[in-house]
Amino acid sequence: MCTDAAALVEAIRSLAVRGAPLLGIAGAYGVALAAARGFDVAEAARALEGARPTAVNLAVGVRRAESAYHAELARTGDPTAGAVAALAAARALHQEDAEASARMAAHGLALLDELLPGGGHRILTHCNTGALVSGGEGTAFAVALATHRAGRLRRLWVDETRPLLQGARLTAYEAARSGMAYSLLTDNAAGSLFAAGEVDAVLIGADRIAADGSVANKVGSYPLAVLARYHHVPFIVVAPLTTVDLDTPDGASIEVEQRPGFEVTEVMAPQVPVAGPGGGVPVAPLGTQAYNPAFDVTPPELVTAIVTEEGAASPVTAESLAELCAKSRRVTAT
């Protein structure tokens, strides 16, 4: 339980709280919490924003609650009223995220039906994008779930997603809980499925989408995009429009978080008492140096479609994305 913003920053850094949409919601609630407890709101907001550099939703959520706080404070001069406004902003974001999730699922299902008219979809997914990262049922996973409910999911292939095994730990759990036919696989085995023609579509989430349609997502997404292209399989990104950052012009401008090497040299297993220097079970010789980017960037030319709550951008271009963003702003403005 996080009783102040500093604890929440630590929870975000250690990935106890993770997943792009959830980070936005958590960031907004974190600002509301700081305001309610009388901490310096601007300071808490900057600390929260900086906890994970790649996921833009975090900064969006933080700034929304912060703006609500400052606007109300300026209007009333009352910090308590500001805190109430920040909490209301966080709750609104939470609610909007749940609604966005349902709308992405509907748009994604329609797109899959259009791209794969035969039904009986075999969908490959990476990392974790379900209810555990969202106010609703998630992003890519919500689409797979809609496909499952419509009776058209033949199998969900779940990449284990090293180093932190979000697929094995979380997506396998969500798939089992939902009654889907699913199989877990090492990230290495995805290639064999593509080669055997056993993948009809790839569905992933996103941590930040640049204005040109470049997609930053969990490391291992880009290799799937290249495999999908080589095998003529649709590669579909599902993300709310809060993930699109028009201030980031292109993929090269996205800051990719580099995480500690021990996530690679050790496997995290909280149930195990013995542990290496990083707190996990060592799987490499002591002192091994590791390269550990948390995300990778997929260029727009490898993305078949970006599915948002306002519909799909396909082909993915600066124009098609900007159009969806404008639609969203019009909706938000009314």
Add this chain to the structure above:
Amino acid sequence: MCTDAAALVEAIRSLAVRGAPLLGIAGAYGVALAAARGFDVAEAARALEGARPTAVNLAVGVRRAESAYHAELARTGDPTAGAVAALAAARALHQEDAEASARMAAHGLALLDELLPGGGHRILTHCNTGALVSGGEGTAFAVALATHRAGRLRRLWVDETRPLLQGARLTAYEAARSGMAYSLLTDNAAGSLFAAGEVDAVLIGADRIAADGSVANKVGSYPLAVLARYHHVPFIVVAPLTTVDLDTPDGASIEVEQRPGFEVTEVMAPQVPVAGPGGGVPVAPLGTQAYNPAFDVTPPELVTAIVTEEGAASPVTAESLAELCAKSRRVTAT
């Protein structure tokens, strides 16, 4: 320690003994052991051959020692003389493998110098192909080592190689021991290196090469081949000619071993006392079904060159491979 062929079969199945060239040597010594201890040699040979279906070197080694045993037995009528002949055959194979390793390293180094005239190579490798799998210094790793000794290795990128983490456990150890500049990475992170232009060549071993040049190797090799092609990076297979199986016409004819799901749902960590049903540390919910092919198959059109002890086949075609095999047979026959 294996004191009979059955124990060796188990050691091969559990991967205590692994790596294509070493499997051949171990298989030959296993037959010699069975002969020396008075077991049924043909029965032991069949059990050893069947312990790992994909690595052709195993069957080649087993049959060579078995033939030596039977030939000597037929000539002398003396099983002890047969056992001595089987042991001599195993020792000869062991010695030849060490020599083949040195010759592959020289041919591989020459090929890299030709393909990458600038020097300062950054080489990506997968699984484990060094002295731990060979009578000599290995296959792909031996080439990397030759590059290192020639002062032309800038970095060895070591894929951890899930599920069994041979890269993390073994290759990282061999690289450190050799004083190479190296970094360990999750298999997922290889894509980021390609995208950043930080891979100059991929070097891998092989478990079986079909007559058409299709290469079966550790799962995760095929995705690297696709990434290498997409980024115009040479993808080089290093293997002794015993790995080439002219009786296997093409990739589709290669039997790919499917291994137990617990290798995916658990991480093997012998030093940890608590364990899941498969003996490792559980990383997925209990009951999770996993897809776990041990190998994948890379078609010849994605392989830049196959480096053998008789030189490199490049481009990789049935003809260029057959030519090297014929050369080898002429050499063996003299």
